[in-house]
Amino acid sequence: MSRHSPTRRSPLLAIYAALVFAFIYLPLAVLILYSFNRDGVGGFPPLHLTLDWYRQLFADEPIWDSVLNSLLVAGGAVALSLTLGLLAALALDRASFPGKALFRRLVLLPLILPGIITGLSLLMLVVLSGLHLSLLTVLLGHGTALISVATTELFAGLQKTDRAQEEASLDLGATPWQTFWRITLPNLKLSLVAAGLLIFTLSMDEIAVTFFLIGRDNTLPLEIWGRLRRGITPEINAVSTLIFAVSVALIVIWYRIRMRSIGAEAKQLLQRP
Amino acid sequence: MSSAAIPQAPLAGADAPLLEVRAVAKRFGAREVLKNISVNIAAGEFLTLLGESGSGKTTLLRLIAGFEEPTTGEIWMSSERLDTLPPHQRRVNTVFQNYALFPHLSVRDNVAYGLRVQGAPKKEIPSRVNEALAMVKMTEFAGARPSLLSGGQQQRVALARALVNRPQLLLLDEPLSALDANLRKQMQGELKALQREIGITFLFVTHDQEEAMALSDRIALVRDGALEQVASPREIYARPATAYTAQFIGQTNLLRGEIQRSIATCGVLRWPVEEPDGPVLFSLRPETIRLCADGKRQTHEVKFRGVVRQQIYGGSSELLEVDSGDGQLLRVRLPACGPLAGELDFVFSIADAIRVLD
Numbered sequence: 001m002s003r004h005s006p007t008r009r010s011p012l013l014a015i016y017a018a019l020v021f022a023f024i025y026l027p028l029a030v031l032i033l034y035s036f037n038r039d040g041v042g043g044f045p046p047l048h049l050t051l052d053w054y055r056q057l058f059a060d061e062p063i064w065d066s067v068l069n070s071l072l073v074a075g076g077a078v079a080l081s082l083t084l085g086l087l088a089a090l091a092l093d094r095a096s097f098p099g100k101a102l103f104r105r106l107v108l109l110p111l112i113l114p115g116i117i118t119g120l121s122l123l124m125l126v127v128l129s130g131l132h133l134s135l136l137t138v139l140l141g142h143g144t145a146l147i148s149v150a151t152t153e154l155f156a157g158l159q160k161t162d163r164a165q166e167e168a169s170l171d172l173g174a175t176p177w178q179t180f181w182r183i184t185l186p187n188l189k190l191s192l193v194a195a196g197l198l199i200f201t202l203s204m205d206e207i208a209v210t211f212f213l214i215g216r217d218n219t220l221p222l223e224i225w226g227r228l229r230r231g232i233t234p235e236i237n238a239v240s241t242l243i244f245a246v247s248v249a250l251i252v253i254w255y256r257i258r259m260r261s262i263g264a265e266a267k268q269l270l271q272r273p
Numbered sequence: 274m275s276s277a278a279i280p281q282a283p284l285a286g287a288d289a290p291l292l293e294v295r296a297v298a299k300r301f302g303a304r305e306v307l308k309n310i311s312v313n314i315a316a317g318e319f320l321t322l323l324g325e326s327g328s329g330k331t332t333l334l335r336l337i338a339g340f341e342e343p344t345t346g347e348i349w350m351s352s353e354r355l356d357t358l359p360p361h362q363r364r365v366n367t368v369f370q371n372y373a374l375f376p377h378l379s380v381r382d383n384v385a386y387g388l389r390v391q392g393a394p395k396k397e398i399p400s401r402v403n404e405a406l407a408m409v410k411m412t413e414f415a416g417a418r419p420s421l422l423s424g425g426q427q428q429r430v431a432l433a434r435a436l437v438n439r440p441q442l443l444l445l446d447e448p449l450s451a452l453d454a455n456l457r458k459q460m461q462g463e464l465k466a467l468q469r470e471i472g473i474t475f476l477f478v479t480h481d482q483e484e485a486m487a488l489s490d491r492i493a494l495v496r497d498g499a500l501e502q503v504a505s506p507r508e509i510y511a512r513p514a515t516a517y518t519a520q521f522i523g524q525t526n527l528l529r530g531e532i533q534r535s536i537a538t539c540g541v542l543r544w545p546v547e548e549p550d551g552p553v554l555f556s557l558r559p560e561t562i563r564l565c566a567d568g569k570r571q572t573h574e575v576k577f578r579g580v581v582r583q584q585i586y587g588g589s590s591e592l593l594e595v596d597s598g599d600g601q602l603l604r605v606r607l608p609a610c611g612p613l614a615g616e617l618d619f620v621f622s623i624a625d626a627i628r629v630l631d
Contacts, residue, residue: 164373170360172387186377
């Protein structure tokens with residue numbers, strides 16, 4: 001194949017593309033750069049690079065408490081929404097019952113509801129039920145609000161699975177329960193991981209719902225938000241850089257898992273005449 | 274329900290059938306897929322359900338496996354009611370059309386699956402898995418993932434996986450249809466040999482009449498959800514009960530005519546019969562018609578003069594299309610004989626004209 005494309009592209013297009021990418025990534029680059037800048041946010045151009053802000057960050061206990069809180073909430077939200085989402089997806093995929101279309105829309109509704117509405121209504125529910133606002137209420141809020149994400153991902157996964165495999169399992173003497181654990185769930189592994197990562201990320205940076213349901217313990221986004229009201233510090237830049245790095249790592253892991261499964265499918269395709 | 278319909282337990286005995294399908298019907302909504310099917314399968318038999326796609330043969334298989342419930346009727350196996358049991362409690366195993374191997378398990382674990390979920394003794398599992406893999410000559414692939422195997426290899430694994438449970442009845446849903454022609458022929462031979470060797474009853478579904486003829490002890494021809502005829506391959510070919518059977522299995526000439534005073538008349542062809550008067554339909558296989566070189570016929574034969582319209586060379590045989598003079602084209606299969614042309618005399622034996630239902 002020729003390395004030159006047959007049609008010459010306008011240089012304007014290249015400039016336009018560069019501008020778009022700059023618009024998306026320049027702020028990120030600035031954020032990362034300033035986290036290493038000795039003179040803080042105000043000092044431009046950054047002349048002296050330093051790890052001081054990271055040292056300060058690692059000694060900052062409230063930040064780490066909030067990171068831990070966020071991890072707890074996100075982990076719990078993943079477990080809760082995957083469990084309930086899987087049940088909803090199974091119902092949508094396999095069962096036929098009156099009001100199924102309505103059920104489907106109701107399950108998917110939180111995807112498009114503004115966070116403020118979800119947060120406010122959950123707050124009213126919590127108050128009515130007499131619960132104290134705490135990390136648990138945040139966890140329940142995230143978990144229920146993200147069921148729709150889990151349901152969509154897992155439903156798509158179930159639609160792709162070959163039902164004959166479950167029939168083969170039953171045929172070989174496995175009970176429906178054994179079939180679920182040994183065949184259905186392993187087939188859904190990829191969808192479960194993908195949905196889990198997505199929900200984890202969404203929960204980690206959720207603000208609107210959290211804002212209504214938070215008690216005394218802050219999550220990381222709320223901690224950052226609270227500090228920003230006292231001015232931007234390079235320490236915030238440092239923590240944001242770390243979040244960015246973790247997010248990229250998660251995406252790479254997810255991508256690798258996905259490529260491995262696609263690789264197997266591609267091999268299978270090549271085998272066929 | 275009338276008192277006559279009280280279910281009766283069949284007598285247990287050596288000659289009791291392994292599987293009894295009793296007046297089974299299946300409807301999906303308004304669509305009647307199976308209509309009042311009754312058929313018995315003897316232990317050790319190779320029975321084939323033969324039919325066009327959409328005839329309901331796979332549905333019958335799924336009813337026996339337990340993936341569908343009959344709308345009416347009952348299925349019994351070894352003198353026990355089968356159709357009320359869930360699939361995992363039936364001593365029936367299935368080889369699926371696209372094999373349905375578990376992609377996340379190795380070949381060995383696929384085969385061991387049935388033993389593991391049924392809680393077979395741990396010590397027994399490896400030897401039974403190896404035995405099953407050896408039976409289908411797949412021992413060397415035990416560690417491979419199914420996705421890395423060819424179609425024929427996957428088919429063998431599916432067979433081993435179903436046989437390792439030692440079912441009383443093995444259901445095979447068009448297991449060879451995904452294979453190319455040469456491999457299919459080879460697998461047919463192996464399948465038949467395997468069935469003889471292990472003595473398990475096979476219920477085989479196919480739309481390929483040659484495959485059905487080659488493999489089966491008996492063929493059950495399914496048409497539009499009903500059984501057209503159940504008979505051995507030889508009998509169903511030599512004595513088809515209906516015009517549909519005669520045309521579906523092999524090639525035939527259908528002769529439409531009339532019987533009057535014990536003489537059947539089909540166009541220019543006339544011969545004596547011992548049947549009552551009325552309209553009639555005969556099936557006459559192309560290979561039962563011969564050239565009559567000397568122009569003489571025996572008393573039990575029918576002679577006619579025909580013009581060869583077309584001749585198709587088929588290696589060991591020739592297929593002629595012969596115009597018998599009344600506009601009807603008769604197909605005639607002769608041993609390879611070189612080019613023929615013009616008007617020739619043909620004969621067939623009266624006994625080879627089989628009366629069939631429309």
